[in-house]
Amino acid sequence: MTREKLIEQIKLKKSFLCVGLDPDVTKIPKHIIEDDEDTIYLFNKLIIDATAPYCVAFKPNTAFYEAYGVSGFESLEKTIKYIKLNYPDHFLIADAKRGDIGNTSTMYAKAFFNRLNADAITIAPYMGKDSVKPFLEFENKWAIVLGLTSNEGASDFQQLIINNKALYLKVIETCANWGNENNMMFVIGATKASMLTEIRQLIPNHFLLVPGVGAQGGSLEEVCKYGLNKDIGLLINLSRNIIYAGNNKNFDELAGIEAKKINDQMKHYFN
Amino acid sequence: MTREKLIEQIKLKKSFLCVGLDPDVTKIPKHIIEDDEDTIYLFNKLIIDATAPYCVAFKPNTAFYEAYGVSGFESLEKTIKYIKLNYPDHFLIADAKRGDIGNTSTMYAKAFFNRLNADAITIAPYMGKDSVKPFLEFENKWAIVLGLTSNEGASDFQQLIINNKALYLKVIETCANWGNENNMMFVIGATKASMLTEIRQLIPNHFLLVPGVGAQGGSLEEVCKYGLNKDIGLLINLSRNIIYAGNNKNFDELAGIEAKKINDQMKHYFN
Numbered sequence: 001m002t003r004e005k006l007i008e009q010i011k012l013k014k015s016f017l018c019v020g021l022d023p024d025v026t027k028i029p030k031h032i033i034e035d036d037e038d039t040i041y042l043f044n045k046l047i048i049d050a051t052a053p054y055c056v057a058f059k060p061n062t063a064f065y066e067a068y069g070v071s072g073f074e075s076l077e078k079t080i081k082y083i084k085l086n087y088p089d090h091f092l093i094a095d096a097k098r099g100d101i102g103n104t105s106t107m108y109a110k111a112f113f114n115r116l117n118a119d120a121i122t123i124a125p126y127m128g129k130d131s132v133k134p135f136l137e138f139e140n141k142w143a144i145v146l147g148l149t150s151n152e153g154a155s156d157f158q159q160l161i162i163n164n165k166a167l168y169l170k171v172i173e174t175c176a177n178w179g180n181e182n183n184m185m186f187v188i189g190a191t192k193a194s195m196l197t198e199i200r201q202l203i204p205n206h207f208l209l210v211p212g213v214g215a216q217g218g219s220l221e222e223v224c225k226y227g228l229n230k231d232i233g234l235l236i237n238l239s240r241n242i243i244y245a246g247n248n249k250n251f252d253e254l255a256g257i258e259a260k261k262i263n264d265q266m267k268h269y270f271n
Numbered sequence: 272m273t274r275e276k277l278i279e280q281i282k283l284k285k286s287f288l289c290v291g292l293d294p295d296v297t298k299i300p301k302h303i304i305e306d307d308e309d310t311i312y313l314f315n316k317l318i319i320d321a322t323a324p325y326c327v328a329f330k331p332n333t334a335f336y337e338a339y340g341v342s343g344f345e346s347l348e349k350t351i352k353y354i355k356l357n358y359p360d361h362f363l364i365a366d367a368k369r370g371d372i373g374n375t376s377t378m379y380a381k382a383f384f385n386r387l388n389a390d391a392i393t394i395a396p397y398m399g400k401d402s403v404k405p406f407l408e409f410e411n412k413w414a415i416v417l418g419l420t421s422n423e424g425a426s427d428f429q430q431l432i433i434n435n436k437a438l439y440l441k442v443i444e445t446c447a448n449w450g451n452e453n454n455m456m457f458v459i460g461a462t463k464a465s466m467l468t469e470i471r472q473l474i475p476n477h478f479l480l481v482p483g484v485g486a487q488g489g490s491l492e493e494v495c496k497y498g499l500n501k502d503i504g505l506l507i508n509l510s511r512n513i514i515y516a517g518n519n520k521n522f523d524e525l526a527g528i529e530a531k532k533i534n535d536q537m538k539h540y541f542n
Contacts, residue, residue, distance in 0.1 A: 063371055063378040069386050073344045097371055099395060100334055101422040107334040115340050124395040126417055128424020146397055151372040153399020156445060162431050174427060
């Protein structure tokens with residue numbers, strides 16, 4: 001998907017919500033587990049249908065599928081196909097956090113962009129340029145590089161100071177030079193919203209994928225205050241708060257209500 | 272697999288060779304592709320049988336399987352099952368370079384350790400403690416953390432200087448405190464063999480998984496000179512040089528000859 005189309009969808013829906021599809025069979029409502037062979041896929045379909053009107057992106061985290069082996073991988077493929085067929089205007093992020101030497105990164109890029117038809121994949125930057133660049137060579141596809149994550153361990157390395165600058169800023173600055181605002185985004189955790197000021201000085205125009213609002217304690221208001229740009233420039237991801245809003249027969253309805261609630265809050269940031 | 276058992280196998284075979292199983296259908300001999308439905312699995316089986324006498328470990332790189340979607344994932348599962356059934360004394364590394372927030376890393380750990388029954392998984396450290404620790408909570412399983420990689424991009428971030436110390440040394444020092452020499456190893460690229468001196472000062476006893484000998488230009492002799500410890504303490508990985516030693520009907524025989532050649536060189540380092 002092009003940047004222009006993503007921005008168009010955001011403005012149309014007055015939403016920059018991304019729904020994280022992290023299906024955990026220990027949390028999926030019992031009646032779904034009893035009803036169907038492919039529990040994960042059925043659960044996802046219902047969540048997708050209920051939340052699609054209020055979000056502009058979906059983000060399956062591949063770990064939650066790989067954990068179930070071949071059948072999990074099938075659920076992931078079916079989920080992505082379902083979204084692409086029924087909601088072709090939604091931006092699809094494979095949250096895989098990959099990154100390897102050049103020829104291996106190319107294999108991953110082909111897997112996620114060509115085979116699975118994802119619009120974007122999340123990338124771990126530790127291995128440097130040749131691990132990131134292969135993901136930038138596909139038309140209208142995106143690499144979303146981990147900048148500053150929302151977890152506690154983000155302080156272990158990402159916030160180390162190098163020549164008066166935190167490593168995550170160095171990572172963002174360096175990676176931004178390998179791509180551009182049409183093929184690269186950054187993951188920036190919402191739990192460190194005030195750090196967005198410095199990030200926005202480095203990359204005023206890039207989109208940021210922001211996890212950590214809700215379950216991990218981040219605030220939508222804070223993120224918007226420091227992170228919005230002229231094109232909105234944010235995709236705020238919520239997973240658990242939405243997909244596990246309920247765990248009975250009406251779980252999808254409750255997920256939709258939760259997504260709408262966030263969408264309603266987001267509408268304030270549009271003229 | 273326990274550290275004791277791994278060391279025992281190394282001494283028994285006088286080998287610390289790991290064979291990387293990175294099957295690329297564009298490089299697999301034509302007669303295999305014509306012969307069988309599951310090309311990758313058949314190719315792997317023949318490589319495994321031919322090289323098993325000369326190596327102590329196998330390392331499938333998961334990207335090369337995921338690139339083929341569900342069927343690739345099936346090939347990976349079958350390959351690992353084949354190794355575990357026929358060569359239970361070989362150490363099995365899933366080269367997946369994973370790392371995510373705590374609950375997601377736990378999903379990956381379950382996927383690779385419980386479901387696939389791998390002995391070890393490679394881990395990207397950028398997200399810090401809670402992304403690494405879940406992999407340390409499985410008995411006789413190993414996290415192999417990326418320290419200093421063998422690719423060109425290793426200089427982009429890993430070699431940045433923080434308080435007079437390179438980032439990769441800080442990563443090794445910090446991660447080593449989260450685990451111990453019985454559940455953690457580090458990836459250290461062979462192309463930077465002289466840097467092993469400083470690494471060995473930090474972690475004299477840990478095993479190091481060393482890619483980059485051969486195709487990427489590293490030297491076995493250099494790596495041994497700076498990296499060996501009292502228990503050998505190295506797993507030297509070769510992929511392309513061995514598995515694509517030939518591309519005709521006798522490709523497996525040639526792979527075996529290549530593996531034996533490396534094994535013969537390694538024998539000099541045993542008393």
